[in-house]
Amino acid sequence: MATTSASWDQGAFDPSQTYDNLLQPVSGYIMNQSLETTGKPVAGADWKAGSVVSIQEITTHTVRGRTVADIVVKAGCADDEMPLFARGGAEDFDTKADAGNAIGRVASLLPATGGFEIQTTEYDQTETYDANDFLTASDGDAEVKKSPANYNDNIIIGQVSKGVVEGQYGQSLLQFWTMNIPKVQTS
Amino acid sequence: MSKHTLENARLLEMLQSDDPSRHKEAAEGTSEYLHLRAHENGIARAVMEPETITPSEFTQQVDTDKPCVVRNMEPSSAGAVNLSLGIGPNDAYIGAPKYRVMFDRIASKRYTADVAQLSTYTYSLKELFNELILKDMLYREDVNMFSSVESGLGSRNATDADDIHLKQTGARGWITVGSYSRQAMALARNGIGETDNALPVETCVINHSFVSNILGMDHDALGGSGAEDLFKNGWTKMPLMGMQAIVTIKRDLVPNDSIFMFAPQDYIGDFLIVTDATMSFKKEDYMLKFFGYEYLGQCWKNIAAFARADFTGTAEDWRPDLES
Structure with missing residues (x-):
């Protein structure tokens, strides 16, 4: 039985597995008790599970005469936006469904202020990460990135705990504590 | 106590x-x-x-x-042809969706x-x-139901050949039929049958305001003893042009002057x-x-199994002549 999705037969179908792109809370997450929310991806979004996203807009619909707000999320976050970590990708079956299916269609999101230690596959793999490195993100880019040295030059979305670790299926996962320190405005 | x-x-x-x-x-x-x-x-x-x-x-x-x-x-069949004697039909391989x-x-x-x-x-x-x-x-x-249904209806009075309902069924999914009248009701009822799938219509969903507008139609428009029943008793569970009518107060899902029509359950989905x-x-x-x-x-898989008509504007055809 295969234990990884690594392709071994050129030209063969190689369906992605549910763990190829991943956000995994390793501590601080208590089901039904933690800070969490849900949102719909903005049209055309293709960010994966584990991405950093943020609110693009709030839309509303009416339920029994009451206005109900829905979060619509985009990839990445600007320096003054709340970072949200997506547990499902924009194209995953929790967030989308085959045509005609009416249930679900929302992504589960963990706000960076929730006090989690998480692992994600969606980070800048060209960098090296040491414990206590600050992490950042930019608008439109769903990857978690290493922050420049001066923490107040850009938003801080996390701080590295164990750094890059190997997941049970061989994935590279960046492990860090989430936080939200918006960019300090100097002008 | x-x-x-x-x-x-x-x-x-x-x-x-x-x-x-x-x-x-x-x-x-x-x-x-x-x-x-x-x-x-x-x-x-x-x-x-x-x-x-x-x-x-x-x-x-x-x-x-x-x-x-x-x-x-349901698989689609390849059709039948006339043959002369001494030859056999062409092949068609079966693939069911x-x-x-x-x-x-x-x-x-x-x-x-x-x-x-x-x-x-x-x-x-x-x-x-x-x-x-x-x-x-x-x-x-x-809410989930109407979200799915409305996304399959396409645009109202669609003229774009790429409209989802027009493209997949050959007919519009949502039209205006003019103000309340017997002719408008008949036009609305015909929507599901006008698709290439030509399904029967079984159920419709309307709101209380729609019922009040039907009650306001005169004897000539309603016809027969039904008009008298409506006048005396108001709306009961009587069918509406052969459709089982579901009357709702959920105006945010079923707006005033709109009727949603559905084929029998077996044609709709699961x-x-x-x-x-x-x-x-x-x-x-x-x-x-x-x-x-x-x-x-x-x-709500089969978009040919539902349609919507609005009793407003001008009466439009379910099957538009896009080239005219």
């Missing part, structure tokens, strides 16, 4: 017990009550009667852990209350739970329930937490 006091006291006694089995008893008692109402109130459940399935019917998928059931669609019904939960908010304060309620706590939880879940089913409306109770010391949930799949 309120007529609900004894019932409430019994329910609270079960919920306050330190014996977890009594909490289960309370949840089951309330769930039984919820099940009874669930089949009466939702539009979605009136259009498609839910079918209960078990997880053993799920089909495992490689690329998702989401529970799915694979269903078959399939589709997935995908499952998720609908849940209410999680409500909390101090048991001491709940004991002051003089009306039925079961009705309170029903009001708070079940109606919201049924409403969500209906409404599959694994866990019907169920209550979860949890008690920590004197604080009670409770919420309702259900686990289901709603698939």
Whole structure:
């Protein structure tokens, strides 16, 4: 039985597995008790599970005469936006469904202020990460990135705990504590 | 003493017990009550009667852990031809389409209350739970239903050949039929039959305002003894032009002057329930937490099986001549 999705037969179908792109809370997450929310991806979004996203807009619909707000999320976050970590990708079956299916269609999101230690596959793999490195993100880019040295030059979305670790299926996962320190405005 | 006091006291006694089995008893008692109402109130459940399935019917998928059931669609035939003697027909290989019904939960908010304060309620706590939880879940089913249906209807009076309904069925899914009249009603009713699929129409959904406008039509428009019945008795459960009419107060889902029409359930898709409306109770010391949930799949697969008409504007054709 295969234990990884690594392709071994050129030209063969190689369906992605549910763990190829991943956000995994390793501590601080208590089901039904933690800070969490849900949102719909903005049209055309293709960010994966584990991405950093943020609110693009709030839309509303009416339920029994009451206005109900829905979060619509985009990839990445600007320096003054709340970072949200997506547990499902924009194209995953929790967030989308085959045509005609009416249930679900929302992504589960963990706000960076929730006090989690998480692992994600969606980070800048060209960098090296040491414990206590600050992490950042930019608008439109769903990857978690290493922050420049001066923490107040850009938003801080996390701080590295164990750094890059190997997941049970061989994935590279960046492990860090989430936080939200918006960019300090100097002008 | 309120007529609900004894019932409430019994329910609270079960919920306050330190014996977890009594909490289960309370949840089951309330769930039984919820099940009874669930089949009466939702539009979605009136259009498609839910079918209960078990997880053993799920089909495992490689690329998702989401529970799915694979269903078959009617195969399309290749047609028949006239042949001269001495030759055989060409080949046509059979390939029948399939589709997935995908499952998720609908849940209410999680409500909390101090048991001491709940004991002051003089009306039925079961009705309170029903009001708070079940109606919201049924409403969500209906919101999901209309969200899917409307996305399949395409644009009103569509003229773009790439309109989803026009492209897939050969007819518009949503038109204006003019103001209330017998002719407008007949035009509206014809929508589902005008598609290439030519399905029968069985059910329609209208709101109370729509009914009032029908009541305002004169004898000539309504015709026969039906006009007199409507004048005397108002709207009853009488059919509307052969369609079973579901009248709703949910104007945010079914706007004024609009009628949604549906083919028989077998043509529409699937409404599959694994866990019907169920209550979860949890008690920590004197604080009670409770919420309702259900686990289901709603698939409005066949866009030729529903149509919408608005009684406004000018009367448009279901099948537009896009070249004119």
